[in-house]
Amino acid sequence: MGVESQDVFAKYREMLARVATETEVPKALRRAVTSYRGNVARVLKLFPDTLQLAQEVRRIKEFSIDHLDELVDAACRSFERNKVHCHLARDAAEANRIVGEIVGSGKLVVKGKSMVTEEIGLREYLEGLGNEVWETDLGELIxxxxxxxxxxxxSPSIHMTRERVAELFREKLGVDVEPNIPELVAAARRFLRDKLVNADVGISGANAVAAETGSIVTIENEGNIRLATGLPPVYIAVTGIEKIVPRLRDAMMVAETAWRFAGYVAPAYVNVISSPSKTGDIEKTITYGAQGPREMHVVLVDNGRSEMAKHPVxxxxxxxxxxxxxxxxxxxxDLVAGNYGDKYPGGIGLVWSYFTGGDKQRVAAMLYLxxxxxxxxxxxxxxxxxxxxxxxxRNMLAKEGIVPPQVAKNAEETLKANEKILEELEKKVLG
Ligand code: SF4
Known part of the structure; x- marks a missing residue:
């Protein structure tokens, strides 16, 4: 390992040690994790079929990733049939350019929470074109x-305490508010309401996409996605190609599994959007642009996903x-939140970060945590x-010269040892 790489590794180790010992992050996480564990345990007890549902979803996802190209084609055909403009973006730059051309400049844009738009840096890109862009999910706004x-x-702001949020609102929104959670939520509602009502363009991601019907499925609790996708005259869904599954019922199963494991009995809202708003109320003649958006676009983003799909592991x-x-x-x-990660947080986030244009040296350093x-x-x-x-x-990065081969070899040995431990544990647990 070169001196430069060693420095980078040390830099991240120091950053994480600082976060874990000198910030409020562990305190905020303790509060959030305790409440999450209670929620998910209650949901799994209430719906004991959840584990079986999850197994079915695993099969749906395996099939979908093995048939990615066909599903992308099928979804695009269905969207076009529904009068939705379907765009394919090979990488982040292309996705941003497509959305930028639809939005233009000088617009007010409201967004729902979406990891893929974070991945491609869409908000910053649109702001760079001279637009005013607001996240409407409370955590994302924070x-x-x-x-x-x-x-x-x-939970994008999981690492922040209520005290820190109140401070931010005072600093950035000029709102004098106590560190009291209902008051903070009300302040965000007042601020965002005006943006949602006056927005020119609404943008969301997707929890799942149904190829057969050309439907975007989103789940949410705040009601912001409903408003951001329903009020502005133009709606753009930006989503990764891996979100596509064959049928609407598959998409709903994906959504249900996701919300149960996020700790919800049912989310406040499940949205299914398949076309611009329309009416057939006069002479049964379908006309687009009723009360909701009159124009809808879907941008299906690859940005490394096809490459990921080719790797056997x-x-x-x-x-x-x-x-x-x-x-x-x-x-x-538990100690440092998404600081353990790069573009995407956590262990699985390192794989995502590697393929979607993250910082490989940071990914390498984090992999050894x-x-x-x-x-x-x-x-x-x-x-x-x-x-x-x-x-x-780790092995791939070793081949690329980013992780030293000796360390990669040790990692394989560690895995073998751990697999053995896991086998023993499983034997014990399952009797
Ligand atoms: S976020 Fe984590 S727990 Fe949820 S599906 Fe992905 S890997 Fe599994």
Whole structure:
């Protein structure tokens, strides 16, 4: 390992040690993790069929990733049939350019939470074109105001205490508010309401996409996605190609599994959007542009996903539902939140970061933090083997000269040893 790489590794180790010992992050996480564990345990008790549902979803995702190209074609055909403009973006630059051309400049844009738009830096890109862009999910708004990146897949501001949020609102929104959670939520509602009502363009991601019907499925609690995708005259869905599954019922199963493992009995809203708003109320003649958007676009983003799908071990990361459950079991995440990660947080996030244009040196440094404890795999609804992928990625980076071969070799030995331990544990647990 060159001196430069050693320096980079040391730099990240120091950063993480600082976060774990000198900030409020562990305190905020303790509060969040305690409440999450209680929620998910209650949901799994209430719906004991969830584990079986998750197994079916695993099969759906395996099939979908093995038929990615066909599903992309089928989804695009269905969208076009529904009068939705379908765009394919090979990489982040192309995705941003496509959205930028639709939006133009001088517009007010409202966004729902979306990891793929974080991945490609869409908000910053649109701001660079002279647009005013607001995140409408509370956690994302907090992150936007703080100038940070999401620290968890479903709870982007999980690392912040209520005291820090109140401070931010005072500083950035000029709102004098106590560190009291309902007051903070009300302040965000007042601020965002005006943006949502007056927006020119709404943007969201997708929890799943149904190829057969050309439908975008999103789940949410705040009601912001409903408003951001329903009020502005133009709606753009930006989503990764791995979100496509064959049928609408598959997409709903994916969504249901994701919300159960995010700790919800049912989310406040499940949205299914398949076309611009339309009416046939006069002479049964379908006319687009009723009360909702009159124009809808879908941007299907590849940005490394096809490459990921070709790798025999790492393609498993594409099955990820982004429910964030694994991170809340991870002993490393528990101390530093998404600072353990790069573009995407957590162990699985390192695989995603590697393929979607993350910083490879940072990814390499973070890969060696994994404790191989297997708690992530145990918690994951689809039993995604993140520790195994972490070792495969360590080996890939070793071949690229970013991780020293001796360290990579040790990692393989560690994996073998851990697999043995896991086998023993499973034998004991299963009797
Ligand atoms: S790896 Fe599994 S637990 Fe983690 S976010 Fe993805 S689906 Fe959820």
């Amino acid at each position: 992150i936007q105001l703080a100038g940070e990146r999401p620290m968890h897949l479903t 790492l393609k498993e990361a594409l099955y990820c539902l982004k429910c964030g459950a694994c991170m809340l079991e991870c002993p490393i995440f 994994c404790a191989m404890c297997y708690r992530c795999k145990e918690r994951c609804p689809l039993s995604i083997d993140t520790p195994k992928m972490i070792v495969a990625l």
